Every structure is written in structure tokens, then in C-alpha cells.
Amino acid sequence: MAPPIATTPPVLQGPSAKEKKYDRQLRLWGANGQQALESSHILLLNSGAGVVGVETLKNLVLPGTGTFTIVDEAVVCEEDLGVNFFLEQSSLGKSRGEECCRLLLELNPEVKGFHIQKTIADFVKRSDLSQYTLIILVAPVGSLDVASEVSQIAWDLRQPLIYVHSVGFYSHTSVQLPPSFPIVDTHPDPPSTQDLRLLQPWSELLAYAKTQTADLEAFSDHDHGHVPWILLLLHYLEKWKESHNGEFSVRDDKKAFREFVGSHARTDNAEGGEENYDEALTAANRALTLPTIPSDLKSLLLEEECQIPRNSSANFWLIVNAISTFIKKHSLLPLPGTVPDMKSQSKDYIALQSLYRQKSQQDISEVTSNVRALEHALNRHIPIPDAEISAFCKNAAFVKLIHGRKLIINPLKHGWNDNSITTIIEHTTTMNFVSGKPSLFPILIALYGFDSAIAAAASVRPESNNLLAAASASPGFFTLMETYIRDVFGKLDSTSEDLDEALQHTLNIAREIQRSGPGELHNISSLTGGMIAQEVIKIITKQYVPVDNCLVFDGIESASAVYRL
Amino acid sequence: METDSMNSTTIPERMNIDRTRWSYLDCVLKKGGPFTDPEAVFGDGVISRIESAKILVIGAGGLGCEILKNLALSGFKDIHVIDMDTIDVSNLNRQFLFRESDVGKSKAECAAAFVERRVKGVKITPYNCKIQDKDESFYSQFSLVVSGLDSIEARRWINAMLVDMVDAEDPESLKPIIDGGTEGFKGQARVILPTISACYECQLDMHVPRQAVPLCTLATIPRQPQHCIEWAHIIAWEEHRKGTVLDTDDPEHVTWLYQKALTRAEEFNIIGVTYSLTQGVVKNIIPAIASTNAIIAASCSNEALKIMTGCNPFMDNYMQYSGDSGIYTYTFNFAKKDDCPVCGNLARDMQVNPKLTLEDFIASLSERAESQLKKPSIRKAGKSLYMQFPASLEEQTRPNLMKKMSELVEDGEEIAVADAALSIPFRYIIRYS
């Protein structure tokens, strides 16, 4: 070890102004995530009272999302001022998109914002949506055809789309991701990421453990109490095997093995026990498991894009292919190489840690050379960065692929995608098993009924620039919702009592929707705007795991549920 | 504008009957719905109740800014906010009522002024001080308390205060607490009806304290970059800069700690000490983002609106939220504990190793999930075992610190633990294991 060299201290490189401002979020998504946010452009297609979309933008402008554009045809009216925080007295009579844009931009000088005063239908017809990173479409759009068109365009462009309702105490958020949306940096909980290979130690680890624990019994109390628990478990596993025909059964022997380890802890010392042995016993359950290939990764390996890599394949798929080759050879994943903290001397811990790091590096090199061979075979000229391969290897067990699905704008017309009627009935009638409360799925059905009733009202009074006012003024509004809801339940074509109860509950939800205006309540729109912003951040940074694909929130019960439709 | 000044000065609030602005909100205040209590009455009475209710917001930070906005847009007109902090540049990524030019100003005052300016007719009274600076007479004026705090200690204090204030004879003395908290993509919101439902103290073990690294690890056998930083923080500073009060907001101080930690890390071949990590460890920084604050704050405000108006049933009584992997919420009834030291009436069992010295026992109280007391004094019936104050009593009881628990307390005997941070003593029954 080189002795610390006395030099003049380096120039103070404190954090930059930007790092200071964004410190609390950089600790979550890092410089890469921030870069992705800053180079994105979010399109908000606003409608209705328009609060939920603006609240979403607030949560995106603050962390520095590069650019946003608001499309909103509305002019600010008195009612807006009681529900939308990004409008003021002087906004009355002006373009709502423009005023919201102006007041949102006050939140962060680094963000750019634009506004367009047009109907969604008009805007979509005349614009190139490919310049946006992600689109947020706020219901009720009025015309279900326009909503379907936006969904189709986003689908064709492989562009993420978020479709949202916020009505009274209810909200719904659907996420339309491209058909293949891979995430490497899923941020799993740290304890779940430990893969220490105690049952399949590589030769260097085993040899190191042997030399370090050869004279364990003769160690002084101090040394004995500082042997890292990883080495203790490896040592006693060998001892165990000596007296058990060379076998250790994960299923049958764990309990007896832990007692065996515990019996070797010294208790006649000053502390009356040994912390490292205590740690070994606690860790044994988790650490003594055979490493497996997680099912998510297994299904990735079966994807066509992994099995038949092409010149044009995304980096992701080439790395998956290279890992697949690695797995075929070793029946193991590349070692992540992280070691939890444990009672031990500094040098022993560092030595053990570097052993794991070296092995991890070795595995990464092997995967990298697989990648390079593949690149060569496919005639690709731009090599995948080493850092990308290394990050993938370290998180291989937690890599995720979401198969995006197209939005359902009107289930009566386009059905529930791949879901069978039975699944939908299940969604509709299954009680929440924890709370014993009714399913939240009827909220979604009622919101579709709401859309359909609005569309009917809009077609009668197309000139009205306040759809919601027109709708609530329409005497048959509840009947329109009711008819739609009964049609949906008719399609479910079941005679079960549960379903009839669910129908009554859904009609009550429709009554609650009717009671609320139907309009937005600030709290529910703010809450939903928070959830949508989380989703947008996760999708743009390609970190953490977005909702797949339909989220319902109930502000009466304060509960949410996610359905895959 | 002319119309503005007329509105706010000459016309008394109650006569201002044009409610066009509140059309959306009024839909749920003027009539009941299929899920509301059939006995509830709606209309002008409810509207005047919410307009005249005095409501206290504790904290004007990430949650507080959102809560103030939400309450103002939920029809509350008499909002009070208390916060002792000043605005820092690292607040700007989420505390949306503040601008760069506000850095250094009082959070409570800035936030109050902003929301008053934006939402006409709302009155927000700021208090730029600690919650502990106010007494029962201050807290008794409010109908409801919404707290968005980042400190467990402050939450325990206000919880104990509001539980203690409940007088069974006087229904007005019961002030619901709605509490929110966030960390990264996760958070929780809860409704507490003091003495009726689980209080903050009943739920304390939901917040397990971070295990402190033993001093000997820092001093002799560091293994992690955090150990090197804690060493610089706790040991090196005392050694080299004794007399200078460490200010973790002073970049020079943090840089000094960072370089000390870095040198130590190099000495032990430990990698990973960075400026950012140094800051994170010494300031105990919790990641915080606008979106999570928005979710939790809105949930709290939604409950406040429901509780004050009965426009729908309120949450019973705890919602956990996680947005890391998909979105997941878990809403459940957290049961009140009969042996809660604050709102229960039974002493709580505590398993203790009889060989532990009193000193080690006291140290363990700060780490135990159910106690988390930093500087406790211990008494048993008719006898002080160890008192932190006054100095004379401390001196008298100090010899007990070295004694074993079994010498001082019988198995099954009750002890009282008092902590300067809390107004009431905690009662435990010692059970030897």
C-alpha cells in the first residue's frame, strides 16, 4: 500500500450551481437520468378543467424537464381560478394554455415552454408529433375518434403516451408504451440484490476462504470475532460437508447448519458472544440459496430479438444475447460483485471485496467479448460503450422488459385487448383481499361511461367551448352514462350475483361522477398529476419501473389499483 | 387592478356571495353523493364551516408548499403555517412557491405571501419559529392540523401535545392530525384522531432508526466510504478544529470533511468517498422530488377537505405509497395500541438482557424501534435510576450507569423513561430474557 503522499490539496471542486439545485433528485436518478430529462420535450393535450395536466407539468418543470408544449383551446374563466393554481386574476379572458405556460415557467428558468391555442383535433391533424418525447392526453377529449387517433399516431411512432381522467374523487391513468420497452436500471431494493455465490464459490474465493480460516480455532478472541461472516459460512460449509458425505442440502440442512455454526461462536469472552457469528446466522437464510435465473430474464432470453440479433437491433438486445451465451456456458449470471458491510478488520474486508470485484470484472469482460464478437459478425461499426455493458451485467437479475399495449379508448368498440371476458369479470368483482373493499375496476368502467356521455353531448352541441358545462346541463347525462355501463355489463354476459352487485356499485360511482359536476377537484388532480409525473420521469430516464398499464385511484377510499389491459 | 382592492378591503367576506369561482368545489359541498353519510347536511352551512375553520399547517417545505396550495383551493380561508427554516437553493427542485431570489428568507413567510397573492380571499398567517416555541393555548385555536415534517422528533412532539390536549368533556379539544411524509418515490399519509385512533407514537416502529455505526469501527476498522466520512465528521473535526462549530451548510466545512475522509479512505484502500456522499452522510440527506410531495400532500389535503365537510368518508387511517416499481398503495387501519406510551393506558413490555449495564440499556433505547429516545432519564417507583438533569442529580445517579440492569430493576417491574424531547414519560415493564 502506498503511503499517503503529502501534496498541496487539490483545487476545491464543489458541486456546480445546477448540482446544488438538483441535489435531492440526482441522488435518485443520477446525471444520466437528469440528462435524459433535460433533453426531453413533453406535449400536453389539455381539455376539460385542465388542472391535472398542468399539475403534472409543475412536477416536471421543477426537476428540469427540458421543454413542454401545452395545447389548449380554452379561454380562462372565473371557474378556472378556483381550481387551477397556475392562473391568476389577470388571466381572465386570456388563453388558458398561454397563462399556464407563463406561470409554470416562473418555476424554473432552465425550462422552455410553448403553448398553442387549438382544439386537440385540429392540432393533431396539422402537426408532426414525432418531435415530442412523450404525450399526455387529458380526457374528456370530446370525440373518442380523436383520442383513438392520438393513440394510433403515438403507437406508430413508438412514442410513450399517457391518457388520463380526473373527475371528482376519481382518476385513471393509462400508459401506452411501445411494444418493447426495456429497462436496465430498475433500482431494486438493495437487500434483494445480494448474490454472493456461497453455494457455488469460484475457486479463488474458496482457496482464499481456506487460507484465511485454516487455524480458526487457534485465533485470538479478537481475530476470531473479526472473521467476515462470508468466510465463516464458507468455512463451516466445508466442515459440514466433511461430516455429511460431501453434501449440503439447501432444503433440508439449513436449520441444522445454522445451529452448527452458532455452536462455534465463543461465549466465554468479554461480550458473551460474537457479532460476526450473529451476522452469519442472520445472513445464512438469504445467503445460502442457489443462484437462479429470474423468470423475467428467462423470458427475455426467449424473445426473438434476443435470439436473432440484427445489425439494426438495439444495444439492449445485443447485450441480452451476449449474456445468454454467458449463461449457456456457466449456467450462472455474471456476478454483480457487491459485498454488504460486515464485522471485520478493514484489510480483510477490502481483500474480500476486491475478490468479488475481480470476479465481477472477469465476468463482464467475458460478456463484453461476446458482445464484440456479435458486433463483428453483424458488421456493426459503432461499439456499444463498455459502461453500458458493465451496468447491464451488474443488474442482469433485475432487468425488465415491458410489452407496451395500445390504449383502450372505448372498450365497447375495441374490446379489452388481450384480456378475456373472464379476466374482466374477475377485475370487476374481486374484492381487495387486504381491505375487503370492492374492486376499483368499476371506476374505470364508469369513466368510460363518462367519456361516452360527454361525446354524445359534444355531438349535440359542437359549438360549445365548455364541454363539461354543456354536458352537465344536458338532462340525460346520467342516463347516457347508465346506458353505457349497462351495455358493458351486458357484454360480460354473466348471471353471477357478484356481477350484479358490481353493476349497482358502478352505477353509484357514475352518480358520484355526476354529483361532482362532472369536474375536477384540485386535490385529486394534484395527486394524479404527481403520479403521472413519476411515470413520465421513469419512462424518460428509463429508470425504475413504470406502471403497466392502467392505474385507477379512488379518492374516497384513498386507494389505488393497477390493471394490465 | 381596481376590482381587486375593492374585493379585499371594503366588502366583508361573508357577504361576498358570488361563488362562481368555486363552482367545481361547490358541486361536492352543496349536495351529498351515494357514498356520503346519509345523515350529513350539505349546502351553505358546510361552506361557511370550511371558510371559518382555522387550520394549521406544520412545515412549509416540500409537502407544506403543496398543502398550502391545496387547502387554499379546497375552500379553506383561514390557514396558519409554522416553519423555522429558511430557503436553501436545494429546495428549489420541489418547493415551488420559492424562487432563486428567495434563498435565505423565511419559508413560512414566503410561502404564505405567495399563496395569498395567487388565491384571492385566502388569509395565511405565517409563524417563523419552532413548533416547540408554541404552547397549548396556541394549538387549541385550530380545528385541524396538517403536518408535512421531515423530522420524527417534531412529529412525536406535536402528536404528544395534541393527544395530551384532548379533554373527554370537550369535543372541541380533539384536533385531527393529518400527517404526510416522503422519501424518494415513496411516502405515506395518515389520519390521526388523538385518543380515538392510532397516534403517531403507536406507529413509531414503522420508522426504524438507522443503525449507528459503532465508534470502534469508525476509529479503528473502517470498511465503507461512509465510515471514513463519519470518522471525519465525529472524530477528526473534534481533534483538529475543536472550538469551531461544524456547520454542514458551510461548503468550506464540508470540503474539509470530504478531504479528511478521502485521505483516510486512501489509507485503507476504500473507494467511493465523494463530495456528494460526504454531504449526504453528514447532513443525513433524504432524496426528495416534486412528484412524490405532490401525491402525499394532495392525499393529506383531500382528507382535510373530507374531514371538515363530510363530503365523503375520510381515510381509515393509513396509506403507504410506493412508486419505485409501478405504483402501489396499501391503505389499512393501523390499530391503536393499548400500551402506547402516549395515547394508551398500559405500560409496555420491554425485553431486556439482565446482564446489560444501565448505560448500555440507555444507549439501546435510542436504537430500539419502539422507543427511539436520545437522552432519556430513567426512574422506577420511588427511585431515580439515572437523571440527565439537573447536574446534582446526574452526579448522584451516575454510579448506577455501571451497574447491571438486574441489580437495579426486578423482572416485571415498571420503569418510567423521560426524554427532554417529549412532554410525557414512557412506561415500560422490564422483562428479562
Ligand SMILES: [Zn+2]
Ligand atoms: Zn398512540
